[in-house]
Amino acid sequence: MVQKIVHDWATGKIYPHFQFVFSFKFRDLNTLNCSINLSNLIVVFYPYLRNALDYIWKNPERLLFIFDGLDEFKSKIDFADNCTEQQHKCPDPDVRCKVSDIVYSLIQHKLLPGCSVLNLQPSQFLSGFLMELLEREDSVRSVVYTFPHLTIQEFVAALAQFLTVAPRNIVKLLSEAHSATDGRFEVFLRFVAGLSSPRSARVLEEFLGPFPNETTCRVIDWVKEEIKRQAGNTWSEFGKRSLLNTLHYLFESQNPALAQQTLGSVETLSFRGLGLTPIDCAVLSHVIRWRFGLLHGTVISRIGECQIPRARRSNPASGLVEPLRLLMLPTSFSRDYEFPM
Template sequence: MAFTGVAEKNIVFTDGDLIKYNLQPSQFLSGFLMELLEREDSARSVVYAFPHLTIQEFVAALAQFLTVDRGDITTLLIEAHGNSGGRFEVFLSFVAGLSSPRTAWILEEFLGKFPHQTICRVIDWVKGEVKRRARNTKSEADKRSFLNTMHYLFESQNPALAQQTLGSVETLSFSGLGLTPIDCAVLSHAIRLCDTIKHLNLGSCRIQCEGLQRLGPVLHKCQDLGLEYVGLTDSGAEDLASALSTKPSLTELYLSGNKLGDSGVKLVSAALRNPDCKIQTLELGSVGLTDSGAEDLASALSTNPSLTELNLTDNSLTDRCVPALRRLILTLPSLMWIMLGRNKFGPTGKKELRSLQEPRPGLTVIV
């Protein structure tokens, strides 16, 4: 009855529904259903509803494990996941969670043993869906669908399953997709379990500080971090800096479009001072950087011989920080690109910066 309600978007049930599913009003049933008095014209009748839709969805998922001769549950899962309205997302998360040995062990004390065949089919379905969705993340809809399957992986709490499904994935890209803190927790879980994931692109995901806190403990495992336009402020930068300070092998960091300000950039700069830092590409365009922050950043980066690209476009830099930028450029022979357009340099400052290209044929300075 609960599953039919989920499938048909029905949250209110009648005596006729109870009879149809061989349910009798009892003290046990009252623990799951509330009795509601419904008035229609002059007549009154009692109807039933679960205390919350989430409880209905959990009972619906539980039924798939407890129903005798379940049949082909794989077909049901495929059809439910293919529903474009997202009607079955929570239901499917519960199904995946019930395949967890720990969850089954807790519930089997009260409900009896879960059929091993059903558990295996659910695990196989999760494995197949994650692998299939991971291969196609071009559109926003594709990314959301892949992320949903990662939620199922998270609910299953099965480290071996995560490694089998994501063990060959090197890049996770959800750019442009709004991510909730729970989404970030799911990504953190996947990255923690899978050492192959090296490149993480979360540009324009609007994750903000709480989401970053969920991701912080695993960011040190990635070589390439794309965090442009995610909504970071200086407080979020503190969590990011803490994560980066333990990751000397990070090579690419994209933070453009965040409201870091000088204080946030200073925190990131502190992490970049790590003597083992191997950063090669640093994107800090449109972060609210001023001369003071730029001078601190230049000081931090001057100790990093690996830096090849630096983007400080669209900030509030003036001629005051030109000496610091010149020292940085002259100190780093590996630097090939420095982008400084849409700042507040005067003609003299621009001329001084461009002049550095003459003794360095391979250097490009864009002001």
């Protein structure tokens, strides 16, 4: 990831405002057991810049320092403002101190105020390629990176849940988000459910490492319990909307087996009084297919503008093919929807 950042910067794709980018691996910094100043540290890893340091230090706002592998660093760095006085002793690039003090002083802007620092570790969601999704906003006092689109922010927030080593509160977090009546967390929850799919996670795991199996299992279990709970609570509009949203999570998980487990005993999915969008109908179509294990030979009937499968299934006991009454749809999206299962 660090190599990609540096390469894209060098080729002018990202961060054109930075004149110099210095990349360090904490694994390499562990070999420096003596006190050192920042100037000498640069010379150790970038010896060809020895004679240019005075020029480089004149414009700290044009500098980006990347420290990779924070979890591998043997020394402790206290990033809090109230840390020990020992980590306040690097106000100048020529002052000798511990490597941990240099890193701390750069981050706290006690050394080279105005420079930017990026610490990377496996559990940090602002890692590598995700930095390209951020926009830089400069002000007189600080530099802030923001997301150009809310959807990207929701995705990164969901991804962060899978990059946490001990996701003890993931179920509580999901339940609280799902209980919001204004739907502000729906996109986030759909992303979380989608990332529980091995197929979806596989591509990201190539860059970020394997997702904790504990997190994936807890997300799947949460979706399963929510579907069971919501399926019998459709007497109110809020209950129907909650069930529909939960079925969206099921769809994003791409888990047919989970659909059969959770909806196997459900006789009717009722959305009477809700206005279903084409996307809602597509989700219901897939969920119903999974519920009955319909993989081949399913006939899609177009009713109004909503595509929901009409299908037949075989009865193992009689050897006959029985019709499945999966839908009763009007021609308008704003009326009654009830799906006998």
